[in-house]
Amino acid sequence: MLIKVPSVANLGLESIKVDIEVNLANKGLPGFDIVGLADKAVGESRERVRTAIVSSGIDFPAKKITVNMAPADVPKEGSVYDLPIAVGILSSVLEFPIPQKSLFLGELSFDGSLRHTKGAFLMALFAKEFGFINLFVPKDSANEAASVKGIKVFPVENLVQICRHFKKQDEIFPVVYKQNLEKESLPAEFDMKEILGQEQAKRAMEIAAAGGHNIIMVGSPGSGKTMLARALPGILPPLNEPESLEVTKIHSASGDIPPGGSLVTRRQFRAPHHTASLVGLVGGGSKPQPGEISLAHRGVLFLDEFNEFPRSIMEAMRQPLEDGCVTISRAKQRVAYPASFMLVASANPCPCGYALHPKKSCTCGLNQIAKYQKRISGPILDRIDLHIQVMPVDTTEFEDNQKNSEFLEPSEKIKQRVMAARQKQEDRLVSESIHSNSQMKNIHIKKYCKLPKDVESILRQAAMKFQLSARSYMKMIKVARTIADLDNSDEISVNHMAEALQYKPKNYEIA
Amino acid sequence: MCKNSGVIEIDSKEYPLALREALKNLVASQGSKKLYYKGNWDESIFKNCLAVVGSRHLTFYGRKSTEQLVTQAAAVGITIVSGFMYGGDEAAHSATVKCGGRTIAVMPCGIDVIHPPQHKKLYQEILENNGLIISEYEGDFLPQQWSYVQRDRIVAGLSKAVLVTEAALNSGSLITAGYAKKYGRKIFALPGQITSELSRGTLKLIKEGAEPVSEAEDIIKYFKILVNPVKKIAKAEVGKESTLEEKIVAQLRREAMKADDIARLFAVPVAQIGTTLSLMQLKGIIINNSGKYYVN
Numbered sequence: 152m153l154i155k156v157p158s159v160a161n162l163g164l165e166s167i168k169v170d171i172e173v174n175l176a177n178k179g180l181p182g183f184d185i186v187g188l189a190d191k192a193v194g195e196s197r198e199r200v201r202t203a204i205v206s207s208g209i210d211f212p213a214k215k216i217t218v219n220m221a222p223a224d225v226p227k228e229g230s231v232y233d234l235p236i237a238v239g240i241l242s243s244v245l246e247f248p249i250p251q252k253s254l255f256l257g258e259l260s261f262d263g264s265l266r267h268t269k270g271a272f273l274m275a276l277f278a279k280e281f282g283f284i285n286l287f288v289p290k291d292s293a294n295e296a297a298s299v300k301g302i303k304v305f306p307v308e309n310l311v312q313i314c315r316h317f318k319k320q321d322e323i324f325p326v327v328y329k330q331n332l333e334k335e336s337l338p339a340e341f342d343m344k345e346i347l348g349q350e351q352a353k354r355a356m357e358i359a360a361a362g363g364h365n366i367i368m369v370g371s372p373g374s375g376k377t378m379l380a381r382a383l384p385g386i387l388p389p390l391n392e393p394e395s396l397e398v399t400k401i402h403s404a405s406g407d408i409p410p411g412g413s414l415v416t417r418r419q420f421r422a423p424h425h426t427a428s429l430v431g432l433v434g435g436g437s438k439p440q441p442g443e444i445s446l447a448h449r450g451v452l453f454l455d456e457f458n459e460f461p462r463s464i465m466e467a468m469r470q471p472l473e474d475g476c477v478t479i480s481r482a483k484q485r486v487a488y489p490a491s492f493m494l495v496a497s498a499n500p501c502p503c504g505y506a507l508h509p510k511k512s513c514t515c516g517l518n519q520i521a522k523y524q525k526r527i528s529g530p531i532l533d534r535i536d537l538h539i540q541v542m543p544v545d546t547t548e549f550e551d552n553q554k555n556s557e558f559l560e561p562s563e564k565i566k567q568r569v570m571a572a573r574q575k576q577e578d579r580l581v582s583e584s585i586h587s588n589s590q591m592k593n594i595h596i597k598k599y600c601k602l603p604k605d606v607e608s609i610l611r612q613a614a615m616k617f618q619l620s621a622r623s624y625m626k627m628i629k630v631a632r633t634i635a636d637l638d639n640s641d642e643i644s645v646n647h648m649a650e651a652l653q654y655k656p657k658n659y660e661i662a
Numbered sequence: 663m664c665k666n667s668g669v670i671e672i673d674s675k676e677y678p679l680a681l682r683e684a685l686k687n688l689v690a691s692q693g694s695k696k697l698y699y700k701g702n703w704d705e706s707i708f709k710n711c712l713a714v715v716g717s718r719h720l721t722f723y724g725r726k727s728t729e730q731l732v733t734q735a736a737a738v739g740i741t742i743v744s745g746f747m748y749g750g751d752e753a754a755h756s757a758t759v760k761c762g763g764r765t766i767a768v769m770p771c772g773i774d775v776i777h778p779p780q781h782k783k784l785y786q787e788i789l790e791n792n793g794l795i796i797s798e799y800e801g802d803f804l805p806q807q808w809s810y811v812q813r814d815r816i817v818a819g820l821s822k823a824v825l826v827t828e829a830a831l832n833s834g835s836l837i838t839a840g841y842a843k844k845y846g847r848k849i850f851a852l853p854g855q856i857t858s859e860l861s862r863g864t865l866k867l868i869k870e871g872a873e874p875v876s877e878a879e880d881i882i883k884y885f886k887i888l889v890n891p892v893k894k895i896a897k898a899e900v901g902k903e904s905t906l907e908e909k910i911v912a913q914l915r916r917e918a919m920k921a922d923d924i925a926r927l928f929a930v931p932v933a934q935i936g937t938t939l940s941l942m943q944l945k946g947i948i949i950n951n952s953g954k955y956y957v958n
Contacts, residue, residue, distance in 0.1 A: 350922045350932035507952050512719055512830065512859045517748050517778070540953040542920055612944055634933075649940035650933055653921070 152243050156235040157283070158255050159274045160227050163439060163486030164400050166277035171232060171255075172219040173239030179215035185236075187220030190228040199230075199259045200237045207263035207310045212244050226483065228438055230258035231268050234287065237310060247317040253285035254278050257292070257307065264309040265289035269406030272399050275299035287313065291410035295403065297328040298414045331413040339385030339420075341378055343562040348544035352379055355539045355654055357565050360386045361572035362633030363587035365472070365494040365534060367457065367527075369657075370541030371508040376497035379541070380422075380453045383495060385562030387418040387451070388570040391577075394449045394586070397489055401448055405441045419450030421492075425459040433467050434488055439479040444471050445488040457496035458526040465531050468494075472534045475590070493589070494535065498527065507540060536589060536626045537654040572636040588633045596625055600632045606648045613652050627651050667773070670697045678708045684819035684845040692815060698773035700795040707764055707794060710885050713743045713817045713842070715835040716750015716827035717860050722918070722951045724828035724860065727852055728753040731825065734878030736763025738887050743768065743820050745813055746785075746795075748778055750827050750835065759787040766794045766820065770813040772803030814838040823848035823884055825875065829863030836863050839872070848884055850875045906930065906938055911947060911957060918954040 156171040183197050204211050218236055220227050234257035242249050256274050257265040271292035278286055279299050286304045288296050293306035303325040307313045315321035343353055352368065356379055359366040368376045390398060398415045402408050408415070423432060423443045434442030444452055454460060471477045475491030500506035501520040506513040515523070532538075576587050579599055585591065591599065602610065614624050628643070631651040635643045670676050672694045685694040712735055716724055732754050736742055742758040744751040746767040758765040765788055771777045773795070776785050788795065798816065799809065814834060818824055818841035826849070829835035842849050849872040854861025868874050875881060882889060910924060919927075925935040939955060942948045949958045 348922055348926075350925050351920075351936065352922075354932045354936070509954075510857065510859075517718070517780070542922075542953050609941075609944065613940075616944060645941075646934075646937045649937040649944075652940040652943075653936040 154239045154242055154249065156239040156242075156249060156255055157253065158232055158235040159270075159277050160225055161270050161273050161404060162225070162484060163488060164273065164404055165486075166273050167222075167225060168277070168281065169225070169227060169232075170221045171235040171239055172221060173236065173243070174217045174219070175212055175240070175243045176215040176217070181213040181215060183216045183218075185218045185220070187218075187223045188226050189220060189232075190226065192230050193220075193227050193232055196230060196233045196236060196259070199233050199261065200240065202261045203233075203259040203263040203310055204237060204240065206261060207314075209241065209244065209310075209314075212240065216240060226438070229268075229270070231256045231270055233257060233259035234265060234289075234307070234313075238287075238313065241310065241314055242317070245314055245318065247314070249317070250285055252283045253287060254283050255287045257287070257289040259310070262309075263311060265291075265307050267291035267410040269408070270403055271296040272298065272403035272408065275302060275304065276396075276400070278302050293326045294329060294331065294411055294413050295399075295408050297326045298399070300328075329413065330416070331411065339382050339562065341382040342385060343382050343565055344559040346375060346378055346382060347559075349375055349379065349541065351653070352539050352541050353565075355537050356383055357386060357569060358630065358633050358637065358654070359383075359493065359495070359537050360388075360565075361569045361637050362536075362576070362629065363493050363589040364536035364630060364633065365496075365589065366537040366539065367496040367498065367532070367535045368539050368541045369498050369500050369507065371506075371511070371543055372499065372504045374541045374543040376541050377455055380451075380455070380495050380497060381420075382562065383451055383453075384418065384420045386565040386569050388566065388573050389416050390418060390449055398449050401441050401445050401488065405446060407446065419447050420453065421447040421450065422453040422455065425454070425456050427460075427464070429461075429464050429467060432464055433471065433477055433490075434479050434486075435481070437481055437483065439481055439484065439486040439488075441488045442477075442490075444468060444477060444490040444492055447492040448489050450492060451495055452492045453495045453497075455497050457498040458523060462526065462528070465528060469530055469534065472531075491590070496527075496535070500524070507542060509542060532656060533620070533622050535656075536630055538656045539654060540657065568637055571639065572633065575636045575639070576633075588629050588636070591629055591632075593625060596628055596632075600628050600643060602628065602643055602648075606631075606643055606645055609645055609648050610652075613655070617652075617655055619655060623656055627655060630654060666702055667698070667700045668703065670699065670703065672696055676703060676705065678705075678820055680708065680711075680822070681816065681819040684841075684847075685815070687844060688815065692812070695798045698797050698800055700773060701789050701793055703794070704792070707741050707766065707792075708820060709741075710739060710887065711741045711743050711766070711821040712881060712885070713821035713824040713838065714750070714754035714827065715744060715814075715817065715824065715829075715838045716753065717829055717833060717835060717863075718747055718749035719860065720749040720753055720828055721858065721860055722954070722956060723854065723858075724750065724852070725753050726956075728827045729757045731827075731852075731875065731878045731881065732757040732763075733761045735881050736761055736765070738882055738885075738889050739763075740882070740885055740887070741766060743817055745770065745810075745817055745834075745838075746777070746781065747810075747834075748781065752781060752784065753827070755784055755788060759784070759791045759793070762791055764791060764793050766796060768813050768816045768820070769795060769797040769799075769805075770809040771797065771805040772799045772801045773797040774802050775804065777805050810834060811837055815841045818842040818845060818847060821847060823850060823881065825850040825852070825881065826864050826867055826872070827852045828854060828858075828860040829867075830859050831862045831866065833863055836867070839867055849873070850881055850884075907942055907947070910938065910942065910955075914948060914955055914957045918951075918956045920954055924955070 159166045235255035275296035290306040297304040316323045471490040478487045501515040505511040631648045634647040736758045742765040744754045824842040851864040851867040851872040925932040
């Protein structure tokens with residue numbers, strides 16, 4: 152008896168349909184085999200399926216069972232095929248029909264229950280695109296899949312439940328999508344108002360958040376670089392709908408959506424340690440997995456101690472920083488993951504860290520400092536729009552700061568300004584299919600950032616005086632555009648440009 | 663590299679007298695050795711020598727003061743002697759060559775080595791301005807820890823007076839000052855803030871009897887060089903300043919500050935302060951150094 156159960160295989164963010172063909176033959180020795188380029192996890196599903204069926208109180212058929220996964224030349228991986236295989240076998244044993252236009256996904260536990268499985272969201276997108284109606288997924292993954300409108304997602308708790316549903320002895324009701332706010336809206340670790348002093352750095356953070364600009368902070372240990380970065384998520388605007396879909400896809404593929412999770416609406420904040428491997432950061436593996444830069448898509452990638460990162464990793468980020476995506480090519484497959492993130496880097500000015508410290512004196516030799524700073528290559532620095540120096544705050548200033556509440560804005564208030572500025576950008580750039588000022592290419596800058604004469608002359612003057620490169624010149628215009636957006640102004644004025652110049656690339660040499 | 667180079671033997675008539683006298687007082691192992699040199703050996707260069715030494719981690723204050731003092735001293739014909747290290751030494755040499763003065767660099771390494779190598783341009787400029795490069799070591803001998811100290815005894819020995827710009831406690835600059843004391847040379851020290859680690863050494867010298875320097879006149883007077891009195895030129899005020907700019911300049915004349923502090927002091931949003939500071943920088947009224955603003 153031949154039964155067909157449809158499921159999907161995920162290649163990166165793409166999905167293709169996989170037919171699970173289950174054949175129970177009366178002739179031949181009893182056995183259970185899986186064919187069709189299955190990896191180890193799929194092969195092991197034999198044991199999971201057998202045990203789950205037995206512990207659900209159903210006799211495992213003593214027949215020669217062969218499972219074929221078609222198309223046979225596409226590698227299948229993971230534990231998602233437990234449920235379709237089990238359903239295929241059970242439909243033969245218990246004699247129920249498998250409904251038309253249905254997809255199955257889920258990992259089985261030995262006791263017959265289903266576990267949270269990655270990829271439910273990708274499968275739901277596939278189902279919608281190719282006209283499937285019913286989706287049977289583990290209960291924990293159901294909400295994630297149900298965020299895609301127009302399909303019925305059935306939350307399955309265990310094998311017995313799904314069999315009773317098919318035999319019409321019981322009914323599983325499709326889940327109603329529920330945006331999971333508690334899990335999503337994890338507030339930032341710090342509120343901006345908790346940070347005393349550092350007005351200019353906070354302002355730079357606001358500009359970076361408003362325009363999606365990359366930013367680098369240089370300062371002594373304990374000056375508050377990490378705190379500033381950790382407060383950043385609190386002022387970032389939430390993801391809009393298309394962005395949210397993009398991010399959820401990546402997280403579904405990497406299995407980063409928690410049980411019961413829903414659409415990712417918060418901008419991600421990823422902070423990998425500097426010992427992270429190249430593959431961990433940019434993605435890879437023989438079956439290419441998304442790396443940190445893709446998981447930070449539309450969010451923030453915070454690299455603390457930037458110049459401690461190996462050169463190879465920094466250079467590998469050059470292309471994604473420019474293109475907003477990374478293509479991982481391996482012998483068997485090529486996968487493109489989006490990686491449009493906002494880079495927030497922090498670094499010490501010298502090996503001992505105190506070169507910029509107002510009180511402590513630096514003990515490093517000039518050569519050491521030069522070598523240390525050279526670890527961040529020019530091309531990478533060139534792709535960073537905002538450069539700021541962070542100096543430690545004097546503890547005696549704290550009192551003054553508390554009094555001057557005008558300077559201590561809560562994150563929420565800054566966020567409102569950031570959101571307004573983002574909205575202006577979206578409206579302006581809507582026809583260019585980019586979202587923020589930082590993504591503007593030269594052609595966009597020419598089109599959308601017309602500089603009045605006096606502003607241009609200021610910039611030219613500055614370029615001469617501070618020896619700005621051509622790329623820096625363009626970046627200054629982008630930053631000025633964002634500052635103007637924050638000011639709700641359609642024109643870039645002298646004031647905007649002059650402020651932008653505060654964040655120009657700096658020469659950190661101490662000589 | 664250089665056309666003129668050579669060796670001066672200890673008993674040569676050309677051996678600088680002051681140095682020979684100075685080194686006599688030291689133990690035999692530290693006595694005079696022959697001197698290798700590059701540049702034009704002209705005895706007049708040794709007539710009025712001022713040693714200027716300072717920390718390798720010279721602060722912005724130290725650099726500005728060095729430039730001011732050295733430029734004026736070199737302008738009246740005083741030869742500036744220093745050790746060619748980066749920081750204080752480099753500031754003294756560069757300020758001298760910038761105003762066309764003569765300077766002597768005493769190297770801690772062999773005469774054919776430029777150390778530190780990034781000062782190659784300065785090395786050339788010293789020679790172009792009729793300066794001298796001196797070393798006790800021949801060939802490509804690399805600097806050793808002890809040779810820096812040995813070099814210091816030459817720096818002090820060549821000079822009539824030593825000016826210490828900035829020095830931490832137990833630093834090389836204090837060693838030079840120590841030699842100067844032994845030789846009976848005059849010691850000048852640049853007073854600094856008591857909170858700065860790099861002023862501890864100079865303040866200690868002042869306590870021990872060194873003369874604090876507040877203007878180049880203090881040094882020039884000691885060398886008994888007569889100078890035409892210079893009319894003090896009032897600093898040109900920059901016209902059409904907004905009041906905020908004026909306030910900032912007035913504040914920065916008193917003390918260098920971060921943008922954050924300026925914003926807090928005048929209770930102006932930091933965005934506006936940033937704008938103002940940028941424009942002032944463009945006009946050349948102020949400059950930024952490692953995050954702090956100074957009046958230019």
